[in-house]
Amino acid sequence: MAYTIDLAGKTAVITGSNSGIGLGVAWALARAGADIVLNSFTDTPDDHAIAQKISDETGVKARYIQADMSKADQCRKLIEDAGVCDILVNNAGIQHVAPIPEFSTEKWDAIIAINMSSAFHTTAVALPMMRKAGWGRVINIASAHGLTASPFKSAYVTAKHGVVGLTKVTALETAKEDITCNAICPGYVLTPIVEKQIPDTMKEYDMTREEVMENVLLTRQPSKEFATVEQIGETTTFLCASAAAQITGTTISVDGGWTAL
Numbered sequence: 001m002a003y004t005i006d007l008a009g010k011t012a013v014i015t016g017s018n019s020g021i022g023l024g025v026a027w028a029l030a031r032a033g034a035d036i037v038l039n040s041f042t043d044t045p046d047d048h049a050i051a052q053k054i055s056d057e058t059g060v061k062a063r064y065i066q067a068d069m070s071k072a073d074q075c076r077k078l079i080e081d082a083g084v085c086d087i088l089v090n091n092a093g094i095q096h097v098a099p100i101p102e103f104s105t106e107k108w109d110a111i112i113a114i115n116m117s118s119a120f121h122t123t124a125v126a127l128p129m130m131r132k133a134g135w136g137r138v139i140n141i142a143s144a145h146g147l148t149a150s151p152f153k154s155a156y157v158t159a160k161h162g163v164v165g166l167t168k169v170t171a172l173e174t175a176k177e178d179i180t181c182n183a184i185c186p187g188y189v190l191t192p193i194v195e196k197q198i199p200d201t202m203k204e205y206d207m208t209r210e211e212v213m214e215n216v217l218l219t220r221q222p223s224k225e226f227a228t229v230e231q232i233g234e235t236t237t238f239l240c241a242s243a244a245a246q247i248t249g250t251t252i253s254v255d256g257g258w259t260a261l
């Protein structure tokens with residue numbers, strides 16, 4: 001018999017989920033039967049249409065709630081508005097690349113807020129809900145940059161290392177309950193956040209798109225392949241399964257061998 005994970009009756013809130021990894025995670029959790037709350041800072045007909053499509057194709061309840069993850073009160077309100085949060089996936093993230101002396105304060109603050117502090121605020125509101133339900137899963141989408149560093153990504157590397165630290169603390173504070181907290185650390189996944197870095201890198205190194213992919217992006221990924229949003233989605237789903245009930249406070253790398261180097 002095929003191994004299946006049944007999340008029917010659970011509600012998952014995924015921050016930053018109108019594109020890329022967050023959307024891939026939403027689809028995977030919906031296919032496993034979880035009701036879905038999508039989020040981003042925009043509020044367009046397309047955002048709501050994505051929720052409708054997930055609902056139509058999987059049969060779960062799916063809705064979209066606008067909230068800006070750079071603002072503490074909106075992070076907290078997202079979880080309050082969701083009303084239920086059995087599975088919390090902290091995924092919203094942005095990137096900016098510059099040497100430290102040229103890295104603007106504004107970009108630093110935005111990356112720390114969206115990529116790191118938002119996970120603290122959503123978790124703070126979600127944990128009491130999980131305790132009330134007697135079950136919960138917190139999955140933080142960190143990065144290979146939560147375990148290693150690259151030049152010019154000071155804020156991103158700092159935020160992602162911080163998320164790994166928050167993951168451990170959350171796991172310890174919930175260790176005796178049926179609540180786990182883990183971080184997934186993807187290597188490069190070809191999503192908009194990575195696509196946006198390609199043109200500048202082509203210019204900087206005078207390379208073609210293919211050369212940037214092979215010689216810059218995938219240079220640290222020994223598999224020489226991008227991880228996919230589907231793989232991150234399935235890894236998230238696995239962390240919600242009963243098989244993963246004793247996996248907590250850890251990082252799971254989905255990086256083609258990057259962190260083994």
Ligand code: NAD
Nearest residue numbers: 016017018019020021040041069092093143188189191193
């Ligand atoms: P993406 O740009 O497709 O997705 C980022 C998501 O965050 C989008 O839905 C965007 O709308 C949302 N977002 C941005 N600012 C927000 C805000 N202020 N409030 C609410 N939502 C906001 O990129 P992605 O690759 O899917 O990134 C998702 C996560 O995965 C990020 O945390 C990123 O750091 C992490 N990650 C990505 C890669 C990769 O190679 N793509 C690798 C490791 C980790």
